[in-house]
Structure formats: structure tokens, C-alpha cells
Amino acid sequence: MYTLLSGLYKYMFQKDEYCILILGLDNAGKTTFLEQSKTRFNRNYKGMSLSKITTTVGLNIGTVDVGKARLMFWDLGGQEELQSLWDKYYADCHGVIYVIDSTDEERLPESKRAFEKMVTSEALDGVPILVLANKQDVETCLSIPDIKTAFSDCISKIGRRDCLTQACSALTGKGVREGIEWMVKCVVRNVHRPPRQRDIT
Ligand SMILES: Nc1nc2c(ncn2[C@@H]2O[C@H](COP(=O)(O)OP(=O)(O)O)[C@@H](O)[C@H]2O)c(=O)[nH]1
């Protein structure tokens, strides 16, 4: 009886944990995205004022529960000197959210280079990637097709893995729920597959 009840308790309340890295250049909106996600998904979370977020030195960690999945977000600093630390976290992660500032055309090539380096890293083989074209609330921003064109020579390097480009505004919350729900679907499905097969389908 105890086994049955504890099994039922675990089934009802225990969460499967997944580690998700939030990467992208500094100023792309990574920390704003993390705060917005916590506010949207965690009922009792009283978020900080999104307009008061300042540059991340080191990292921010945040947890978001979606159904039976618990996502542990690691928001890493995006300044050039901190990018070299990203790959220290690759081996332990189940998914990557890559944030692009759609209003910063000038730094798009720099963002593409960082993305390319990340996506070709062996430790991330088969790991799902959500690309967020952020700041879509700004009228003059680049569109999704513009960004896809700028990143076009990376596409072949993404390989056979789940990858979605999602229009988003971390500030207003547009596209945030859709992006996270997509990520949950991918990591849950991936974890139930043997690692060797992860990049086959
Ligand atoms: N208009 C607009 N501004 C944003 C959005 N997301 C972030 N920002 C602003 O961009 C700046 C950098 O955001 P932050 O989250 O600190 O970027 P991080 O360096 O990638 O963590 C801040 O001034 C944010 O208010 C967005 O979706 N729309």
C-alpha cells in the first residue's frame, strides 16, 4: 500500500528536471526573457521590474515549472570574454535558447558567429535549439525572414535536431509561452530516447 501511495505521490508531484541554457550576445534580452518566463509560469512569483534589469555578470539561475517538467534555466553572460565559458555548461544541458536582438542589425554578424560556434560544438549534438528573435515589439526591428537570411550559412550546421525560430518580445511577453512550451515538448521527447538516437530523427 505504501509503495502504491508513494508511487502515486511521485507520479502526481515529482517533476522531471531539465537544464536549459539561455545564450546570446549581451543586451539581446536573455535576463528579461528569464524574468518574463518566471512571471508567466510561476503563479506566485513576484518578478522584478523588467525595465530595471542590468547587465549580467556571471550568471542568473531560474526555475520554471511546466506541467510535469521543471526547467532550470542558466542565463549566462553574453559579453565576448564570457562567451568562452559557455561550453563549460554544454555537457549538462538538455536544451538551448539562443536570443537575438532583432533591433541590432549591426551586431547580427557577431551574433551569427557566436551561434555558429555554439551549434557546431560536439557536446551539444542533438540538443534542441530555440532561436528567439527578440524585441519584436520595436516597430523597426528585423523580421524573422531577415534574420533567417542573415543566419542562412549556419543552417546546414544545425544538423538533425529540433530547431525553431520564434518571434518574441521578452518585454511584453509575446511568444514567450509558445517558445517554452515547444522546448518542453522537445526535451521531454529527447530524454525518453537513447542518447545515440537523439540526432537521428
Ligand atoms: N523593446 C524591447 N527591449 C527589450 C526586450 N528584451 C530586452 N529588452 C531590453 O534590452 C536591454 C538588455 O536586456 P537584458 O535582458 O539585460 O539582456 P541580456 O544582456 O541578454 O541579459 C534592456 O534594456 C531590456 O529592457 C524586448 O523584447 N523589447
Ligand SMILES: [Mg+2]
Ligand atoms: Mg543578462
